[in-house]
Amino acid sequence: MDAVDREIVGHLMRDGRATFAEIGSGVGLSAPAVKRRVDRMRASGHITGFTALIDPAALGWTTEAYVEIYYDGNVSATELKRSLEPIPQVVGAWTVAGNPDAIVHVMATNMAEIEQVVERMREHARVERTRSAIVMSRLFERPRSR
Amino acid sequence: MDAVDREIVGHLMRDGRATFAEIGSGVGLSAPAVKRRVDRMRASGHITGFTALIDPAALGWTTEAYVEIYYDGNVSATELKRSLEPIPQVVGAWTVAGNPDAIVHVMATNMAEIEQVVERMREHARVERTRSAIVMSRLFERPRSR
DNA sequence: ACTGAAAGTACCACGAG
DNA sequence: CTCGTGGTACTTTCAGT
Numbered sequence: 001m002d003a004v005d006r007e008i009v010g011h012l013m014r015d016g017r018a019t020f021a022e023i024g025s026g027v028g029l030s031a032p033a034v035k036r037r038v039d040r041m042r043a044s045g046h047i048t049g050f051t052a053l054i055d056p057a058a059l060g061w062t063t064e065a066y067v068e069i070y071y072d073g074n075v076s077a078t079e080l081k082r083s084l085e086p087i088p089q090v091v092g093a094w095t096v097a098g099n100p101d102a103i104v105h106v107m108a109t110n111m112a113e114i115e116q117v118v119e120r121m122r123e124h125a126r127v128e129r130t131r132s133a134i135v136m137s138r139l140f141e142r143p144r145s146r
Numbered sequence: 147m148d149a150v151d152r153e154i155v156g157h158l159m160r161d162g163r164a165t166f167a168e169i170g171s172g173v174g175l176s177a178p179a180v181k182r183r184v185d186r187m188r189a190s191g192h193i194t195g196f197t198a199l200i201d202p203a204a205l206g207w208t209t210e211a212y213v214e215i216y217y218d219g220n221v222s223a224t225e226l227k228r229s230l231e232p233i234p235q236v237v238g239a240w241t242v243a244g245n246p247d248a249i250v251h252v253m254a255t256n257m258a259e260i261e262q263v264v265e266r267m268r269e270h271a272r273v274e275r276t277r278s279a280i281v282m283s284r285l286f287e288r289p290r291s292r
Numbered sequence: 293a294c295t296g297a298a299a300g301t302a303c304c305a306c307g308a309g
Numbered sequence: 310c311t312c313g314t315g316g317t318a319c320t321t322t323c324a325g326t
Contacts, residue, residue: 001204009200016162016196019299019323035324046204050162051197051289054155058147058192061290066212066242066249068279081285092287096212098279103212107290133214133244139227141238143197144253165298179315181300 001046004029008037009047013143016050053143061107064135065114068100069121072128075101083124089117100131147192150175154183155193159289162196199289207253210281211260214246215267218274221247229270235263246277 001009007027011018020031020038027034041047056062077095080102084093092105104121108114111134118130147155153173157164166177166184173180187193202208223241226248230239238251250267254260257280264276 006205009198009205012198013200014197016198021323031323032325041204046201048199048201049289051160051199052155052158052162053194053197054159054290055192055194056290058187059152059155064240066240066244077283077285085286091290093285094210094212095282095285096279097282098212099277100279102285103279103281105287131245133242133246133249135249136241136243137223139223139239139241139248140231141251143195144200144202144237166300167298176316177298178300178317182314 001041005037005041005046008034009041012038012047012050016052056107060109063108063110063114064138065106065108065118066133066135067104067106067118067121068131068133069102069104070099070128070130071101072126075126084121087117087120089113147187151183151187151192154180155187158184158193158196162198202253206255209254209256209260210284211252211254211264212279212281213250213252213264213267214277214279215248215250216245216274216276217247218272221272230267233263233266235259 004027008023011023011026020034023029024031024034029037038047056064080093080095084090084104089106089108090104091107094103095101096103106114106117108117114132114134118132121127122130150173154169157169157172166180169175170177170180175183184193202210226239226241230236230250235252235254236250237253240249241247242249252260252263254263260278260280264278267273268276
């Protein structure tokens, strides 16, 4: 990943459907040259894919929360992943060093659904307690990775 | 947004560079019909854009944190957005109902940079205190909206 | 540089209101 | 009759080698 690759990546983050020719004219390369670089970055895992950015409200996703989880003792990251990933409303999860042990991002259609998800997480394993923050307004969110 | 639109959106979330013909064969429409629907959803704001999914490590983004902000009194969402959005390391920000007043997602190249960002947020306005959680491992994150 | 495929556009057909 | 939506045909541009 040199400077040109980073320029290409920046362009693709701003417009994931940009044509290779368009990107090329921005970075001073021909379309095939850009394609070869993009292919290489996909193969190497630097680019993991392309996606559409959707207004969550359009999918009925109107309620959103961040939930901290406090565990009783140590729980492995892989076990956590295995228990959280099957829950479709959990759109992201991280283990952290700080007060809580993990942070979970939940998106749902309403508050009752959030509560169900939180209870489902609590049932499982060695959860000592949870602490939820309901999102009032999404100020902004920049496109990134996955 | 009818059922067909949701199918198209699902397809585009899985592959943001899928061709209209390919999507059409999945949902039983011709390529131009799909294009018209996509154009309409972009115009209406249901689809806000397309982006590449990048491995953060490939950009040097190896350190990540969630920072809670506690304010002294009320601060408007618009003021918060105005103060946080210019900081490039802040990749997402939400006002919440819960213990903190806001949650901020920070990505940086190292811990020192995280600290700088937190201090910069503290300087501003009526921040009473902050509480940070450093991400140890990203368990997973599903592609969504912005 | 070249070939096949996709994007994009124009125009017509059909059904619901 | 009109509006919305889909299809086909065609041109231009892009992808892929």
